Amino acid sequence: MTRTRPAVLLAASLLLLTTTAGTTVSAASTTCADPVFTTSDPNGGWSVGGYYVHNNMWNQAEAGPQTLYACSHDDWYVESTQPGTTSVKTYPNVHKDINDLDGAPLSDYSTITSTFAGRGPGTGIYNVAYDIWLNGVGQGPGVTELMVWTENHHQVPAGDVVTTYTAGGVTYDVWHDDGYLAFVARSTQFSGSIDIKAMIDWAVGRGYVPPDPTVNQIGYGIEFCSTNGAPARFTVTGFSVTMT
DSSP, X not given: OOOOOOTTSOOOOOXXXXXXXXXXXXXXXXXXXXXXXXXOOTTOEEEETTEEEEOOOOOTTTOOOEEEEEEETTEEEEEEOOOSOSSOOBOOEEEXXXXXXXXXXXXXXXXXXXXXXXXXXXXXXXXEEEEEEESSSSSSTTOEEEEEEEEEESEEOSSEEEEEEEETTEEEEEEEETTEEEEEESSOOSEEEEEHHHHHHHHHHTTSSOSSOEEEEEEEEEEEEEOTTSOEEEEEEEEEEEEO
């Protein structure tokens, strides 16, 4: 499958249905009992605390309804109903823009780390993932999309497995395609932390990412392909990015 993505929206990577059964999990109960922001707008979002919580129904032509409910940047959830097809429909997420998306060179930072806590519904086709944009955001010459999948339910990234990467006790299969790199955790991680700078440095050292790229955006959310036509919930209960 192929697709195009508007550069003004966060984009989800190309994903395919696998024949391997995934692990079914129950969605966590949200702690956001009294949302201060709600939107069903396909491009609706909320700026709060230096982050942006984004409904991001970027593939509107194929997407079903989706509503985002937020109490803060690290306490929100979405209710999504997506048909039983394999194309990516939405990527509701929270993200941090660096210098209004102009970015800053990787060499400006000694540390780029992030913590996360969130989980999908355990039904349908989706993955929960970081989406990190280097040398720009969206489509364009030299832009690299680097993803870190923390939960996977019946999906496969674009490209091919080229190697593995291990950090913090987690082993990732590394998938590579032109302008795209995905670290896919072999075990589900509902919460934890990642060293983003170490991952980018590693990818640069192996030629998957150009030297000293700009870091433009760091996001975390869920790529919904299908909920089997029934409402499903994705819940975020923690997220932070530290850049020094």
